[in-house]
Amino acid sequence: MKKLSLMVLFVLCSLTALAFNGKVMCTRADNISDQWTGILPGRPPFVPLCSEVVKGEPFSVRIFFSQPSIKAGMVKVGGKLKIIDPSGKVMHENKLNLQEFECKNNKSVFLFKDYIMISFDPPDKSGKYTYKVELQDLNDGKTVQAETSIELKENITTAIAKNLKKAISDYYRNQATQNIIPSFLWFAQKIPEMKQKQKRNFNPLSMIGVYYFMLKQNPQLNADFAKTVNELKNPDAAKCGAIILHELGPKAFGLLNKQKQAMWDNRMTGLFHVNKPVVPWQLDILWGQFLATGKKAPLVKIVNAMAKMDNNLSIQAYKAKKNPTKEDRMSLMRYLTGMAAQWSVGSNAKQHRLVAYYLEAMLCRGEIKNVLTAAKIAKLLSAMPEFKDTIKISVSEK
Numbered sequence: 001m002k003k004l005s006l007m008v009l010f011v012l013c014s015l016t017a018l019a020f021n022g023k024v025m026c027t028r029a030d031n032i033s034d035q036w037t038g039i040l041p042g043r044p045p046f047v048p049l050c051s052e053v054v055k056g057e058p059f060s061v062r063i064f065f066s067q068p069s070i071k072a073g074m075v076k077v078g079g080k081l082k083i084i085d086p087s088g089k090v091m092h093e094n095k096l097n098l099q100e101f102e103c104k105n106n107k108s109v110f111l112f113k114d115y116i117m118i119s120f121d122p123p124d125k126s127g128k129y130t131y132k133v134e135l136q137d138l139n140d141g142k143t144v145q146a147e148t149s150i151e152l153k154e155n156i157t158t159a160i161a162k163n164l165k166k167a168i169s170d171y172y173r174n175q176a177t178q179n180i181i182p183s184f185l186w187f188a189q190k191i192p193e194m195k196q197k198q199k200r201n202f203n204p205l206s207m208i209g210v211y212y213f214m215l216k217q218n219p220q221l222n223a224d225f226a227k228t229v230n231e232l233k234n235p236d237a238a239k240c241g242a243i244i245l246h247e248l249g250p251k252a253f254g255l256l257n258k259q260k261q262a263m264w265d266n267r268m269t270g271l272f273h274v275n276k277p278v279v280p281w282q283l284d285i286l287w288g289q290f291l292a293t294g295k296k297a298p299l300v301k302i303v304n305a306m307a308k309m310d311n312n313l314s315i316q317a318y319k320a321k322k323n324p325t326k327e328d329r330m331s332l333m334r335y336l337t338g339m340a341a342q343w344s345v346g347s348n349a350k351q352h353r354l355v356a357y358y359l360e361a362m363l364c365r366g367e368i369k370n371v372l373t374a375a376k377i378a379k380l381l382s383a384m385p386e387f388k389d390t391i392k393i394s395v396s397e398k
Contacts, residue, residue: 001083001091001124022065022079022135022144026050028175030217031294032062036111038296039357040364040390046354048174052151052158056220057177058119059150061131063096063112068103071139075103079112079135086127086152096133119220120152127152168210172294172354180214180221181228187211188237195236204240205271206281209288212244212272215252217292222248226255239263247272277305279333280340287344296358302345303362303377307370308338346380360387 028050035045050059061081068075077099083092096114120129132147156178161167164183167176187207195202215221222245229241242263246253247270253261272289274282283305286298312335313321313328321328349356359377361367368374381387 001118001120001129018067020065020067020069020137020140020142020144022063022133022146024061024063024081024131024133024146024148026059026061026131026148026150028053028057028059028177028217029172029294031172031296032060032111032115034294034296035354038361039354040361041108043357043360046173050150050175052153052156053120054153054156054220055120055122055124057218058117061116061118061148063114063133063135063146064109065099065112065135065144066109068106068110068137069139069142070103070106073102073104074100074139075106075110076100076138077110077135078138079133081114081116082132084130084132086125086129098138124152126154168214169291169351171210171214171291175217177214177218177221180211180218181225184211184225184241185228188232188234188240191234191236191240203281204236205243205268206284207288208240208244209272209285210291211288212247213289213292215244215248219248219252222252223255226252230257230260232260235263239265243268243271274301277301277337277341280337283337283340283344287348290348290352290355294354299345299355299358300362300367302341303359303368303373304370305341306338306345306373306376308334309342310338310370310372312338342376345377349380350384356381356384356387360390364390 025047026049027047029048032045032047035047039045047062053059063079063081065077068077079096081092081094081096082090085091096112099110099113128149128151130147130149132145134143134145136143158176158178160182161176161179164179164186167174167179168183171179191204194204215225225241226245229238229245232238232241238260242253242256242260243265245256246264246268253264272285274285277283277286283302286302289295289298313331314335315332318324318328318332318335324332345355345359349359360381363374363377363381368377378391382391
């Protein structure tokens with residue numbers, strides 16, 4: 001077993017519990033801290049549980065507690081974690097970092113600062129691995145115990161989704177890894193049809209970001225994905241696969257045969273690392289990152305891109321120019337990128353509740369610095385019944 005890292009975070013949400021309690025869970029989700037810190041108290045985070053994995057597949061073990069006692073305005077909770085292998089042997093045990101912080105309302109659920117990223121590797125044996133935690137409220141001496149388990153299997157046994165397009169759009173909510181490669185094959189089969197319809201506007205690069213980010217989280221699939229790409233006959237699909245594998249690193253790219261490696265174009269270097277989108281298709285890369293991870297960071301970049309509509313040439317203004325310059329064309333492209341960002345934020349906020357929750361918190365906490373962008377987000381959310389009250393409050397405070 002490989003313990004990948006011990007990471008730290010502090011999060012809470014307004015979920016009620018009856019008494020001091022604790023829980024431990026295994027999950028493949030990569031956005032747990034983003035949900036607890038990035039949405040408002042009272043909004044429900046979504047934590048998909050994981051009950052089985054294969055070798056090389058990363059997952060995390062998360063611990064949380066609720067209803068701790070408060071003494072002198074402080075919460076003080078300690079604990080320890082044991083990992084038990086299929087034979088019943090304790091293979092890992094460590095003391096958790098003390099959770100000591102100011103607290104006025106203990107009717108919440110607090111995610112422990114410690115969480116462990118794990119993957120199983122040879123010589124780990126197949127079978128059920130158990131994670132036991134013992135937590136102690138050091139203010140009143142109460143202790144609680146909780147446990148969960150995960151089964152290490154040789155192969156994924158879960159069925160492949162019938163609707164692969166939906167499986168990918170929902171991936172951040174349900175990390176069903178068995179759908180990744182089949183969905184890429186589904187995408188590859190659609191390429192000739194898309195190319196015929198879109199003609200000169202055909203650009204598959206905007207659609208492959210989600211596969212890069214999913215595979216980045218699942219290195220155990222690299223060999224199978226490379227084998228899939230090696231067998232592709234369509235050159236456009238094969239080139240997409242080569243781009244993804246190259247960006248996953250030399251080891252992954254080295255799994256391709258020489259013919260497919262030759263399809264790599266060095267102009268594609270860093271394709272999936274978008275900090276400030278300058279053309280509309282880069283927004284699709286960021287949305288692909290969101291669909292794969294559910295993280296807040298790509299959404300923040302997209303929201304910030306909405307400001308590109310300010311002080312740039314609109315379509316009408318550009319058309320009114322008799323002899324537009326290169327700078328005029330660049331200004332128009334910035335405007336189009338901002339317009340595409342605004343449209344995509346509105347569309348995805350309606351389709352993905354987590355997008356709306358992130359936007360709500362960003363607005364209410366004053367994280368959207370551009371006044372016009374903030375106003376557009378406020379208008380978007382205020383039209384959704386669930387957000388009317390909170391958005392009215394945030395706008396009046398501004």
